[in-house]
Amino acid sequence: MPAIACSACGCTLSSDWGSQGLVAGSGWRADFRFDYFDQDQLRSGSDKVSRSSVSSADQEVQQYTINRNYNLALDYSPDKNWGIGIQLPWSNRSHATLAEGDSDISTSHDNGIGDLRVLGRFQGFNDEHNIGLQFGLKFATGKFNxxxxxxxxxxxxxxxxxxxxxxxxxxLFGAYGFGALTPDWGYFAQALVQQPLNSREDFKPSAGVNLNLGLRYMASTTFVPQLQINARIEKREVGANADVDNSGASLVYLSPGVTWNINRRFSAFAFVQVPLYQRVNGLQIEARQLGSIGLHYIL
Structure with a gap:
């Protein structure tokens, strides 16, 4: 029997420049982003769990999952109403676990491309073009063996x-809105649902929704501080090869960060995510904090 080693391996931070109001018009844009997080905190429900209190004779005891995720995104807008984005992740992931019945730790290490995402948007509902819908697909381009x-x-x-x-x-389906609260303060809000359309080799991943709410302070055109609240709610996996009991979670993070506008075309950003609330089904491991850095370029 394969060892079960499930945890939520994704970052909830929003660096979707279109939904944050930073796409000014038509043309091409490119983003590169790096996320790092070490999932080593064992949790059950909303509580931390000591590994010494869990016996591997009865169930798996995960040790860590170290994630280094790189994401390249290209975006094109023919006009202010329509746009399309393509996102291709590349991941480097190390994992260690003590499988049920084992006395020694098993480890794995994998790297390569993940699943390609193609996401269109329409924001022609009003003259401000600040309310939009997102729609697209995630394709099975990443390996799973x-x-x-x-x-x-x-x-x-x-x-x-x-x-x-x-x-x-x-x-993929979602909605977003952005605007100005005052001349110096801007906001954005976004919700994006991900719903698997099929299963593969007796496995169907979790359906989930990402919710993002952000503020940015725009008194300076060079350095723009931002603060986000990011949440992900996901259901359990499905199938004979799914870890039904130990999958699904509700996660909420506070994410302070800053954007540095280097010039008219080129900017950089950095964020730290700190958990506000973590509730998992069964026994899973989660990160104590997450870090993200990235670059944005208007072609």
């Missing part, structure tokens, strides 16, 4: 929830 490289589980398939890809095509 990584195996453990060391330990008692060597050669066994790593849990599907930890693979670089899900093997499924997912529907």
């Amino acid at each position: 990584d195996t453990f490289a060391s330990g008692p589980q060597t050669g066994e398939i790593v849990d599907r929830g930890l693979q670089l890809g899900t093997g499924t095509t997912d529907l």
Whole structure:
């Protein structure tokens, strides 16, 4: 039997420049973003759990999952009403777990491209073009057959929830709005639903929704401080190869950050995410904090 090693391996931060009102008009734009987070805190429900209190004779005890995620995004707007974005992730992920019944730790390490996302948008509902809909698909471009490289589980398939890809095509649908509260303060709000349309080899990933709310202080045109609240709510996985009991979560983060407008075309950003609330189903590991840095370029 493959070892089960499930946890939510994604970052909820929004660096969607279109939804934040930073897309001024037509043309091409490019983003590069790096996310780092080390999931090493064992949790059950909304509580921390000491590993010494859990016996591997009865269930798996995860040790850590270290995520280094790189995301390249290209965006094109033919006019102020329409736009389309393509996002391709590349991940480097290390994982260690003590599988049920084992006395030694098993480890895995995988890197490669993840699942490609194509997301269109329409924001022609009013003259300000500050309310929009998003719609698109996530495609099964990432591999999902990584195996453990060391330990008692060597050669066994790593849990599907930890693979670089899900093997499924997912529907993406959302809405957003942005604007100015005062001459110096701006806001944005965004909700994006991800719903798998199929299963693959007895596995269907979690359906979920990302919710983002942000403020930015625009008194300076060079350095723009931002503060976000990011939430992800996801259901349990489905299928014979899913870890139904230990999947699904509700996560809320506070995310302070800053954008540095280097010149008219080029900007950089950095954020830290700090958990405000974490509730998981079963026994899972979550991060104590997350970090993101990135670059934005108007072609």
